[in-house]
Amino acid sequence: MLVLDQYLSSLAGLAVVAGLALLLLPHATPKVGWIRVLLLGLTIFLGWRYMLWRLTETVPGNGLTMDSVAGWAFVTVEALSLVSSTLAYLVLMRRKDRHEEADRNLGWWGSTPPRVDLYIATYNEELEVLERTLAGAQALDYPNVRVFVLDDGRREWLAEVCRRYGAEHRTRPTNDHAKAGNINYTLFQRLKDEDAPDFVAVLDADFVPHRNFVRRAVALFHDPKVGLVQTPQHFFNPDPIQHNLYIASAYPDEQRFFFDHLEPARDAWGVAVCCGTSSMVRVSALREIGGLPTESVTEDFLLTIRLDSHGYRTVYLNEPLTEGLAPEGLHEYVVQRGRWCLGMMEIVRNVYNPLGFNRLRFMQRLSLLDSLLFWTTTFPFRLIALVCPLLYWFFGIVVVNASVPDIASYYLPYYAAVLVSLNWISGGLIWPVLNDVSQLIAAWPITRAVAMGLLTKGPHKFRVTAKGGDRTKTVVQWPMMKPFAILFALTLLGLVLPLLFPDRFGHVAKAGDGIRVILFWTLYNLLVLAITMLVCVERPRVNRPQRESVELAMLSVGTQRLSSWVLELGVDHARVRGLAGLPAGALGTIALTGVGDVAIRIAAETKDGYRLSLRPTPEQRDGILRKLHTAEARPGAGRGDLPEMIRGWMRRLVSG
Known part of the structure; x- marks a missing residue:
């Protein structure tokens, strides 16, 4: 009963965050300034409460022991990352709409x-x-x-x-x-x-x-x-x-x-x-x-x-x-972010040091410092977080000396406050695993760019982000996947070896309550690494680029005039719904608003309609491009949808 009471009391902070969220957020919009300040201020307070606990109670050992060196290295990067996050939270307390x-x-x-x-x-x-x-x-x-x-x-x-x-x-x-x-x-x-x-x-x-x-x-x-x-x-x-x-x-x-x-x-x-x-x-x-x-x-x-x-x-x-x-392509995606990082490091080293003597305003100094800390801490921290559990499984090195109730008391309230405040502000854009994957996929090239930009004067060569090209085949990005696969295998091995050779890994049995913390950390890393490796298998992109489009259009095939819904439109193809009985290969036209009657061929039948091959004139082709890309509307998803994301992951796993 005493242990149960200890666990329950450790969740008090989490309950406070959840209660505030339920009380304030259902009927408020992110434009309500005082709620933004309250939530983000609470997040900052809980973050530094957590960090004070980390610095004073969780770094193991004293002196130059391996535990102490590894522990202080990890908490230093973590603290700098929190400085970066704090600056971001302060900035997000205000918003300007022009x-x-x-x-x-x-x-x-x-x-x-x-x-x-x-x-x-x-x-x-x-x-x-x-x-x-x-x-x-x-x-x-x-x-x-x-x-x-x-x-x-x-x-x-x-x-x-x-x-x-x-x-x-x-x-x-x-x-x-x-x-x-x-x-x-x-x-x-x-x-x-x-x-x-x-x-x-x-x-x-x-x-x-x-x-x-x-x-x-x-x-x-x-x-x-x-x-x-x-x-x-x-x-x-x-x-x-x-x-x-x-x-x-x-x-x-x-x-x-x-x-x-x-x-x-x-x-x-x-x-x-x-x-x-x-x-x-x-x-x-x-x-x-x-x-x-x-x-x-x-x-x-x-x-x-x-x-x-x-x-x-x-x-x-x-x-x-x-x-x-x-x-x-994933390679181009990573190259682009590496270039952004390298450019920021060049600015800080060679032009405007945020801590140097120059004509920068105070807020510009903070802006530069925020960007510098983002690139230099966020991505290295993601890599270090993968390595720390391995130090324990293979060498018995404890990086964080904490129990489950302590983690629940100090870390969970902060983590919950981050998710609640940022998802309320953004409409559901912050999802733990996906955010970690997006950072991890470019973490090593960005860390390398940080070192190159800060330690060498330059000028530095860079590659232009390639666009277009043949994307119709499945491509496995082996060079990018290899380090993630190695880390995944080592992490999995770290879990298995103590079970197979308990005598050689006696430190695991002696870890006490802390083993639960390391076990959860390890399983989470396995999940992030597995999804990251899945991202490295690039699916084909057929009939690209395209935009989902829903509009009513009239098809003429032979003597038939048929009304249908256009669900997908490109310069040379379309997908329509609500038709039946048309033979593959049949010729006709489709009347597109703002474009005119475009020649078509019935390419294939789908479960709810047909795929069409479009044969526009040069003028009609330009008209389709303008129709697709110049309207006063925003493309793409505007907010996160967790159930749909899970369904997407399942489809990805099934399709291979």
């Missing part, structure tokens, strides 16, 4: 709209990727915009494509300074022209502007101190984690928390950041700072800081004004 501000200032310029250049930076993207972006740029509803394709690949065929879409094709003699140098080259040329732009909008080659992108972004430049307007990045295709786990419709892309919640919060504190594509910058401010900075491979973040040091603010308009192609 939707109404943009509405009020849509015509601040009077009778003459400002001149806007739209720069589409490209290097090696294929035609399928570029024509989407150009079709979207062609449909912009702003009256005074010129579109430039900045081609560092110097491809002759692209010049002809640009002429077809009314865009101007620009090249330069060298590829110095990558994307930043590419934009600067054309910008400085344009500054010599009589119709030099007032503002420059920037898109990556795989990002399609919605019709209202330029109009809405320009509206926020009514304030002469606004130097840059950033808009969110949305993706019309699933990223590798979503796709490989069958959860694209149930779990938003990995960047949603940043763009939908962290950037609006940073904007409220005056530290919103430029993210490159889907942004617009004031040309006079760019001229003042000498163009886009070139000292880092993440010139966008550095641009924000440099503008700020000259008195210009970066603001954030949280509206779906563009949509792009997420990295389709």
Whole structure:
């Protein structure tokens, strides 16, 4: 009974968190500021209560014992990670929404709209990727915009494509300074022209502007101190984690928390950041700072800081004004995140040290420190958390000396507060296992990039994120899977060996109550590693990219005119529901709103309709691209759905 009472009393903190959640959250929205402050403040308090306990009561041994060294190494990284989390929680206590501000200032310029250049930076993207972006740029509803394709690949065929879409094709003699140098080259040329732009909008080659992108972004430049307007990045295709786990419709892309919640919060504190594509910058401010900075491979973040040091603010308009192609391959996904990390380390080492002597505002210093701690602690901590149980199973090294009631008393309330507060704020974007998988998959390349960026001056080479290409086959990313498979095997072996050879692993039997903590930690690691390995088996992507679309359309096949629902639409295919009795191979047309009558062939029957092969004219093809990608709507899932995620995992396991 005494033991039971001890366990029950240890759950008091968890009960308090659960009670507050049930009392406050069912009838409140995340816009209620005092509840945000209360929940996040409680999370910070419980986090540092936990950390104080960790530092004072759970690090084993004294002196230079293996237990002590390993224990202090682990808790140091954990404490730094909590510092990073604390800064994020403080930032999330506020939020800025500029939707109404943009509405009020849509015509601040009077009778003459400002001149806007739209720069589409490209290097090696294929035609399928570029024509989407150009079709979207062609449909912009702003009256005074010129579109430039900045081609560092110097491809002759692209010049002809640009002429077809009314865009101007620009090249330069060298590829110095990558994307930043590419934009600067054309910008400085344009500054010599009589119709030099007032503002420059920037898109990556795989990002399609919605019709209202330029109009809405320009509206926020009514304030002469606004130097840059950033808009969110949305993706019309699933990223590798979503796709490989069958959860694209149930779990938003990995960047949603940043763009939908962290950037609006940073904007409220005056530290919103430029993210490159889907942004617009004031040309006079760019001229003042000498163009886009070139000292880092993440010139966008550095641009924000440099503008700020000259008195210009970066603001954030949280509206779906563009949509792009997420990295389709796992290798490209990891390379992209490694490049982001490397660029941040270059900024901290070579340009703006948050603790150094420079012109940074206090909030910019905190912003830089937050980003530095995020990259340098989050991902190494994920790796260390996999290794620590192995130290115990194989060598008897105890890293955390704690009992189950202690863990329940100190860690569970903090963990519950994190899940409750962040999921309430974000609408269900924080799921323990999936968040760990998304961090683990890139943990080693990012840790390596941290070391390279901080310890070597550079300049550093980097690879452009590849988009497009053949994705129609199953690909096992063996080099990426190998370390996870080794860790999985070692972790499993650590569980089995004490059972087979109890005499050689006597430390396990002597561990007492702490063995339950290590056992749970080990089983959790096995689950995370298993799902991470599953992600490394890349499923084919057929008929991509595509967007689920539901609209009523009329099919004409022979003498028959049939009404059906279009469930899926691409430039060369569609899936329709509600039809029967049509022969495979039959020819006809489908009337698509905003496109016209598109020639079709019945490709195959499905359980509720048919798959169609589309044969559009070039004009109709552009119309389909605009229909798919330029509407004022956001693509992709907006919130997490746990039951649907579990069903997706089950389908993935069954399909292999």
